[in-house]
Amino acid sequence: MQTSQTGNxxxxxxxxxxxxxxxxxxxxxxxxxxHETIENVYGCLKxxxxxxxxxxxxxxxxxxxxxxxxxxxxxxxxGTSSLTLKRPQDIERALQVIRAQEVHSLILIGDLxxxxxxxxxxxxxxxxxxxxxxxxxxxxxxxxxxVTDHCLGFGSAAKALSLTVRELSxxxxxxxxxxxxxxxxxxxxxxxxxxxxxxxxxxxxxxPEDAPHIVCMPETxxxxxxxxxxxxxxxxxxxxxxxxxxxxxxxxxGNFVAQPADPADNLSRPSVxxxxxxxxxxxxxIRAEWSRLGVLAxxxxxxxxxxx
Amino acid sequence: MQTSQTGNxxxxxxxxxxxxxxxxxxxxxxxxxxHETIENVYGCLKxxxxxxxxxxxxxxxxxxxxxxxxxxxxxxxxGTSSLTLKRPQDIERALQVIRAQEVHSLILIGDLxxxxxxxxxxxxxxxxxxxxxxxxxxxxxxxxxxVTDHCLGFGSAAKALSLTVRELSxxxxxxxxxxxxxxxxxxxxxxxxxxxxxxxxxxxxxxPEDAPHIVCMPETxxxxxxxxxxxxxxxxxxxxxxxxxxxxxxxxxGNFVAQPADPADNLSRPSVxxxxxxxxxxxxxIRAEWSRLGVLAxxxxxxxxxxx
Numbered sequence: 355m356q357t358s359q360t361g362n363x364x365x366x367x368x369x370x371x372x373x374x375x376x377x378x379x380x381x382x383x384x385x386x387x388x389h390e391t392i393e394n395v396y397g398c399l400k401x402x403x404x405x406x407x408x409x410x411x412x413x414x415x416x417x418x419x420x421x422x423x424x425x426x427x428x429x430x431x432x433g434t435s436s437l438t439l440k441r442p443q444d445i446e447r448a449l450q451v452i453r454a455q456e457v458h459s460l461i462l463i464g465d466l467x468x469x470x471x472x473x474x475x476x477x478x479x480x481x482x483x484x485x486x487x488x489x490x491x492x493x494x495x496x497x498x499x500x501v502t503d504h505c506l507g508f509g510s511a512a513k514a515l516s517l518t519v520r521e522l523s524x525x526x527x528x529x530x531x532x533x534x535x536x537x538x539x540x541x542x543x544x545x546x547x548x549x550x551x552x553x554x555x556x557x558x559x560x561x562p563e564d565a566p567h568i569v570c571m572p573e574t575x576x577x578x579x580x581x582x583x584x585x586x587x588x589x590x591x592x593x594x595x596x597x598x599x600x601x602x603x604x605x606x607x608g609n610f611v612a613q614p615a616d617p618a619d620n621l622s623r624p625s626v627x628x629x630x631x632x633x634x635x636x637x638x639x640i641r642a643e644w645s646r647l648g649v650l651a652x653x654x655x656x657x658x659x660x661x662x
Numbered sequence: 663m664q665t666s667q668t669g670n671x672x673x674x675x676x677x678x679x680x681x682x683x684x685x686x687x688x689x690x691x692x693x694x695x696x697h698e699t700i701e702n703v704y705g706c707l708k709x710x711x712x713x714x715x716x717x718x719x720x721x722x723x724x725x726x727x728x729x730x731x732x733x734x735x736x737x738x739x740x741g742t743s744s745l746t747l748k749r750p751q752d753i754e755r756a757l758q759v760i761r762a763q764e765v766h767s768l769i770l771i772g773d774l775x776x777x778x779x780x781x782x783x784x785x786x787x788x789x790x791x792x793x794x795x796x797x798x799x800x801x802x803x804x805x806x807x808x809v810t811d812h813c814l815g816f817g818s819a820a821k822a823l824s825l826t827v828r829e830l831s832x833x834x835x836x837x838x839x840x841x842x843x844x845x846x847x848x849x850x851x852x853x854x855x856x857x858x859x860x861x862x863x864x865x866x867x868x869x870p871e872d873a874p875h876i877v878c879m880p881e882t883x884x885x886x887x888x889x890x891x892x893x894x895x896x897x898x899x900x901x902x903x904x905x906x907x908x909x910x911x912x913x914x915x916g917n918f919v920a921q922p923a924d925p926a927d928n929l930s931r932p933s934v935x936x937x938x939x940x941x942x943x944x945x946x947x948i949r950a951e952w953s954r955l956g957v958l959a960x961x962x963x964x965x966x967x968x969x970x
Contacts, residue, residue, distance in 0.1 A: 367836075375836075400839040429832030435839040521961040524737035528675075531708040531743040537957065625936065625954075645956035646933075649845065653829035656965070 359485045360391045361458030365413070366398040366405060367430040368438075368464030368471070372493040372507035373514075373652055374662040376424040376431045378463050382491075383413050383421055396455060400433040402471060405448050410455065428653040439471040445478050452479075452486065459487045465494040465505070495652045497548035509659035511651050512552030515541060515598075518647075520556040523565035523596055530593035536585055536634050537596050538644040539566075540627035542651050544602030547571025549651065553598040565596035570630075576603045576611050581630070582637055589640065599626050667793045668699045669766030673721070674706040674713060675738040676746075676772030676779070680801040680815035681822075681960055682970040684732040684739045686771050690799075691721050691729055704763060708741035709772075710779060713756050718763065736961040747779040753786045760787075760794065767795045773802040773813070803960045805856035817969030819959050820860030823849060823906075826955075828864040831873035831904055838901035844893060844942050845904050846952040847874075848935035850959050852910030855879025857959065861906040873904035878938075884911045884919050889938070890945055897948065907934050 363386050367375050379397070386395045395413045398404035411432075413421075424431055439445050452460065452475075462472045472490045479486035492499045495511035519539065526535050543549045550571050557564040567588035570576055588595035603611050603626060612626040627644035634642040671694050675683050687705070694703045703721045706712035719740075721729075732739055747753050760768065760783075770780045780798045787794035800807045803819035827847065834843050851857045858879050865872035875896035878884055896903035911919050911934060920934040935952035942950040 403839050427832055428829045429834075429836035431836070433839060434836050436837070437839075517964055518958060518961070521736045521964070522958065524735055525957060525961045526737075528738035528742050529744070531711050531741060531745070539958075625933065628933065628936075643956055644954070645958050646952070646954045648951055648953035649833060650826060650830065650847075650953050653826070653833045656825055656829070 359458040359487075360393065361456050362394040362396055363392045363459040363461065364396045364398060364405075364410070364452065364455065364457040365432075365461045366401060366463065367432045367434045368401045368462055368468040369434060369436065369494070372430075372463075372495055373428045373510045373658065374507050375434070375463055375493055376427045376429065377658070377662065378491055378493060378506055379431060380421050380424040382461055382463075383416075387414075392459065393456075396457065397432045401430075401435040402437045402439055402448070403435045404433070405451055406437075406444060408451050408454075410451075426656075426658065436467075438467040439474055445474050448475055449478050449482065449484070453484060458485055459489070461489045461491065463491045463493050463506075465492070465496075466499055469499070495549060496543050496546055498546040506662050507652070508548065508552070509662045510657060511549060512555055513659040514657035515549065515553050515647070515651060516556035517657065519553045519566050519596060519598060520564075523594075526565075526594040526596065527592070534589045534640050535594045536589070536631070536640055536642040537594075538627040538630045538634075538642065539596070539598050540601055540625060540644065540646040540648075541598060542648065543572060543600030545572060547573050547600045550598050550600040563591065566598040567592070567595050568597040570597065570599035570603045570626075572600050572602045572604060575606045575608075577606065578633065582633070585634060585640075586638065597630065599630060601626055667766040667795075668701065669764050670702040670704055671700045671767040671769065672704045672706060672713075672718070672760065672763065672765040673740075673769045674709060674771065675740045675742045676709045676770055676776040677742060677744065677802070680738075680771075680803055681736045681818045681966065682815050683742070683771055683801055684735045684737065685966070685970065686799055686801060686814055687739060688729050688732040690769055690771075691724075695722075700767065701764075704765065705740045709738075709743040710745045710747055710756070711743040712741070713759055714745075714752060716759050716762075718759075734964075734966065744775075746775040747782055753782050756783055757786050757790065757792070761792060766793055767797070769797045769799065771799045771801050773800070773804075774807055777807070803857060804851050804854055806854040812969070814970050815960070816856065816860070817967035818965060819857060820863055821967040821969075822965035823857065823861050823955070823959060824864035825965065827861045827874050827904060827906060828872075831902075834873075834902040834904065835900070842897045842948050843902045844897070844939070844948055844950040845902075846935040846938045846942075846950065847904070847906050848909055848933055848952065848954040848956075849906060850956065851880060851908035853880060855881050855908045858906050858908040871899065874906040875900065875903050876905040878905065878907035878911045878934075880908050880910045880912060883914045883916075885914065886941065890941070893942055893948075894946065905938065907938060909934055 399409040476488040492505040494505040497508035614623045631642040631644040707717040784796040800813040802813040805816035922931040939950040939952040
């Protein structure tokens with residue numbers, strides 16, 4: 355806390371899907387009690403929605419047991435929403451609530467959109483000459499914030515994923531006499547391949563041939579022939595192949611490989627893993643299975659990383 | 663060991679996909695050393711394939727460290743195959759190898775097909791007057807063996823799955839202000855719904871409303887209107903809905919809801935979860951996500967159950 359202004363602290367959990375958003379919250383509450391300049395610790399309910407609608411609770415009233423349990427609870431205990439502050443009247447309203455609650459330290463936990471909201475609130479406070487320290491804590495399993503070395507949440511998601519791939523490879527390696535098998539695992543990531551790439555982290559030291567054998571990321575264009583020959587090469591070497599793909603990979607023209615029927619509704623994007631599995635089956639006549647983690651990638655609270 | 667015949671023990675890992683097949687193997691080896699009537703402990707490589715082709719290793723030669731590590735290794739360390747012994751010449755060949763190796767105790771680890779192969783070997787041995795104790799250890803994450811109370815492997819898969827559903831519900835409950843959300847999770851099970859049903863095990867005591875809110879199993883026919891109204895009911899109560907479905911659910915006519923284009927190739931069965939998610943989206947205009955565990959359900963060695 356760089357501010358020496360005595361006042362209240364408010365913490366807001368923004369954006370979705372981070373296994374440690376609650377652990378961060380527990381950390382913030384614990385640390386806040388060590389600072390004499392901080393009087394009350396408030397939490398906004400339902401993310402920035404709670405800030406606009408003045409839905410606020412006193413976090414110091416919660417039992418220590420509750421706060422401790424947060425360390426292992428996925429999701430966002432205060433509730434969250436995808437709301438961001440873009441309109442000037444929303445920023446103004448947020449600042450009104452902040453002033454009314456005598457908040458001089460504001461902590462936002464979230465991803466890229468959260469950073470933008472934070473910046474706008476900070477700028478508005480400065481314009482009005484109101485002393486407000488705004489701190490953002492980058493939290494995103496996709497690790498898609500620039501400049502930051504790593505986002506909180508990414509470590510745990512990466513740990514759970516790489517463990518899953520390692521265990522999957524034990525399974526597939528067991529049964530190669532039943533014929534070659536290819537498994538395609540789809541993980542979140544529409545703009546960045548950090549999470550897909552992190553699936554390689556459980557490779558053993560000096561064992562570059564460990565699974566995954568192929569990783570498809572949005573940063574490089576997907577190319578069918580190259581993919582199929584990489585699969586064939588892995589099959590020759592290992593008798594099985596494990597492919598990890600980000601959901602948002604694109605072709606040479608920059609179009610999503612799994613293009614939704616209605617591009618406006620990206621929630622209905624079909625499974626990339628299924629498309630790739632069908633490709634392997636039809637082009638190589640090889641047994642191909644697939645699985646899709648989706649939001650499960652961000653809820654593995656039983657796999658929390660020390661890094662987080 | 664009911665036999666008092668002194669001789670060798672042979673252990674075979676049959677069939678695929680069980681997180682504790684190796685833990686069972688470690689148990690068998692450990693226990694065998696306590697019996698004076700057992701001289702050597704052999705392991706067949708690649709399941710019954712190894713028995714037919716006399717690919718056999720001496721398990722007592724392995725280090726204790728290796729055996730201990732088996733307790734936490736998914737897959738089948740000896741290798742496995744989907745081969746079953748059905749043809750008389752195969753049974754005869756298996757018995758030849760068994761006699762040549764002076765094996766008087768045979769342990770098979772596996773599912774329903776494994777039991778049948780075991781029975782045939784036992785019958786053939788008896789016909790020939792060769793003293794052979796055949797023991798099968800039921801192992802199947804789908805828990806689809808009759809008579810048995812529970813198959814080994816099921817407990818761990820059930821634990822991993824119910825934990826996953828519980829964590830998923832924390833995530834979805836966090837963000838209901840972003841609008842109602844439905845998540846459909848597809849799990850293995852073409853003939854039985856044990857695994858899908860086990861997803862309810864992490865419900866808290868006296869909290870019947872905990873997720874999952876809807877479970878679709880092969881034992882009951884899927885009915886579209888009933889499903890959609892159950893989803894709507896859950897949304898009204900909780901603001902979100904979690905559905906767990908076995909991959910092999912059928913409609914009123916007994917056809918698979920996710921019918922593969924070519925029924926002979928059931929590996930290319932499309933995703934039931936995707937179909938149900940599309941149903942929710944088109945009929946209810948509600949945001950619906952889905953995920954598919956596939957073989958990942960049988961590899962969660964980091965979630966081993968005490969029950970196994």
